[in-house]
Amino acid sequence: MGQEAAVGVKDGGGNAGSSSVSRFVSVVAPLLLLASLAAVPLVGPGPNIVRLLFMTLTLVTASVGWNLIGGFAGQISFGFAVFYGLGAYTTALSINGGIPPAIAFLLGAVVAAVASLLIGLPTFRLKGPYFAIATIGVSEAVRVVMMNVPFTGGASGYRIIDKTRFVQSHHYYTALVLAALAVGISILVRRSKLGLALTAIREDQDAASDLGVNPFIAKLAVHALAAALAAAAGGVYARYSLFIDPDGVFAFRNGIAILLMPIIGGVGTIWGPVIGAFVYGLIHEEVVANFPQAHLLIFGSLLILIILFEPGGVMGLLQKFLRFVRARSSVGSHS
Amino acid sequence: MAPILKLENLTRYFAALAAVKDVSFEIEPGGLVGLIGPNGAGKTTLLSLVAGSLKPTSGKIEFEGRNLAGAKSFQAVRAGVARTHQIPKPFRTMTVRENVEVGLRFGRREKAAGATKKAEEFLDMVGIAALARRPAFLLSVGDLKRLELARALAARPTLLLCDEICSGLTETESGLILRLLCDIRRAGTTILYVEHNLRAIMSVCDPVIVMNYGQKLAEGPPTAVQNDPSVIEAYIGKKAMI
Numbered sequence: 340m341g342q343e344a345a346v347g348v349k350d351g352g353g354n355a356g357s358s359s360v361s362r363f364v365s366v367v368a369p370l371l372l373l374a375s376l377a378a379v380p381l382v383g384p385g386p387n388i389v390r391l392l393f394m395t396l397t398l399v400t401a402s403v404g405w406n407l408i409g410g411f412a413g414q415i416s417f418g419f420a421v422f423y424g425l426g427a428y429t430t431a432l433s434i435n436g437g438i439p440p441a442i443a444f445l446l447g448a449v450v451a452a453v454a455s456l457l458i459g460l461p462t463f464r465l466k467g468p469y470f471a472i473a474t475i476g477v478s479e480a481v482r483v484v485m486m487n488v489p490f491t492g493g494a495s496g497y498r499i500i501d502k503t504r505f506v507q508s509h510h511y512y513t514a515l516v517l518a519a520l521a522v523g524i525s526i527l528v529r530r531s532k533l534g535l536a537l538t539a540i541r542e543d544q545d546a547a548s549d550l551g552v553n554p555f556i557a558k559l560a561v562h563a564l565a566a567a568l569a570a571a572a573g574g575v576y577a578r579y580s581l582f583i584d585p586d587g588v589f590a591f592r593n594g595i596a597i598l599l600m601p602i603i604g605g606v607g608t609i610w611g612p613v614i615g616a617f618v619y620g621l622i623h624e625e626v627v628a629n630f631p632q633a634h635l636l637i638f639g640s641l642l643i644l645i646i647l648f649e650p651g652g653v654m655g656l657l658q659k660f661l662r663f664v665r666a667r668s669s670v671g672s673h674s
Numbered sequence: 675m676a677p678i679l680k681l682e683n684l685t686r687y688f689a690a691l692a693a694v695k696d697v698s699f700e701i702e703p704g705g706l707v708g709l710i711g712p713n714g715a716g717k718t719t720l721l722s723l724v725a726g727s728l729k730p731t732s733g734k735i736e737f738e739g740r741n742l743a744g745a746k747s748f749q750a751v752r753a754g755v756a757r758t759h760q761i762p763k764p765f766r767t768m769t770v771r772e773n774v775e776v777g778l779r780f781g782r783r784e785k786a787a788g789a790t791k792k793a794e795e796f797l798d799m800v801g802i803a804a805l806a807r808r809p810a811f812l813l814s815v816g817d818l819k820r821l822e823l824a825r826a827l828a829a830r831p832t833l834l835l836c837d838e839i840c841s842g843l844t845e846t847e848s849g850l851i852l853r854l855l856c857d858i859r860r861a862g863t864t865i866l867y868v869e870h871n872l873r874a875i876m877s878v879c880d881p882v883i884v885m886n887y888g889q890k891l892a893e894g895p896p897t898a899v900q901n902d903p904s905v906i907e908a909y910i911g912k913k914a915m916i
Contacts, residue, residue, distance in 0.1 A: 535776060542767060546763035547776065549757055550829055551776075554748075
């Protein structure tokens, strides 16, 4: 991540005009976005658009979750498909067992949080690329195991028998509430003592430890929170789709997608993962439909281009724009 | 008076190389103790062992009556030992104030309320309060050294480990830092000060401990150490002495 992007708008003073722009970006724009999204089913744009936005909102939740550990703490994980899949399967099994959906989502989150601790205990002893490599291994191992678990249907997949009537808007609002909750949690973590520890760990883990931060516990805690959010997203998706299989929810490409979204939007920021999820969610299906053999190449190339030319992602560009506006208005007020 | 820090036969090997070997000494509370030695003498390794950044191969580190050998660095900080680094390690994208807040909130007396104001007091103490809102990556080497000191002090240590805090600074900047160390000592914090610059250490420290090839060579008042033939030999060689 670019240093300027990470520092954001904290540096420097700015005048009334630029601070009102900042306030709009940080407060008014998110509220407008939330209100607009809440109004979508009421406007009646058609089931396909609602489905596309539903999928995008589940991606927002997973992306914001990943950003807690990958963005705030700098621990790049390729293994979030594990938590997404565990959430999907736990929710599916729970609903089929007669448990209400809301509790089923919660159970999925708890199972994923416990799994994250089991994964984190050995892997957080690794640093830098070794942690990332370990998460690839864990992700593939869990997928292969799930292919061979008989009571969830193995590779054939698992069908959910949801006795409640299917109302698309209910699913949509569930995904919206969850996404808003994820962003709220992200803001709280960022402003908390844990958030301060995570930023310190990302910058220099040894220096953080030399000032009293316990990096292992901080990473385990935020990994569990991140895993719970990704699992809840997987659960919401499973209940909507009514059928899940290991090659779908545990696929390595899901882990890549969850990582790609915050990078597109701006890793380590609050709104970057949201923006990234919307960009990815809204173009993903079109890209897959039009370039079925090359869509992974396209997203991989996009990842490389962003890292090379704009590590701050869309948020980095936005902050550069805000600085430009501030500089222009400052020149104007002095002339 | 019971020593605040007591090292007994402290040893650290890196493969077959003994970076620190059988080092024993005690530090009285309220002291400003200098630790000197030529390059590769094992000074920074010894500091890292006390700070918990490295684990000793053998030996004891007794701090305020507690055995700290093998404790992790965050545990050492919470016990009351904080360090600065020879090469500053700022949290680059954080502001200067946030850097200090990490020490404040994770050190010994963690309180969220008033952390910002308190952080600015520590910055004021080291003379960089005006830079509080600036990102750390914009700071000069001298200011980064002061930030290292402010962060470590914010953790409220009873034992402060300073690793070559004057290296890379001008004479004037060094003088200010040395005066600051004396003030910190007067305020009740014990200091173990590792330095390459003999003049700096001789002017403020008493006693002075000398290391060479990982072992303690001498210990005593600055003038006695300065005239110790083994110390002179370690620094300038036998031939030069003759």
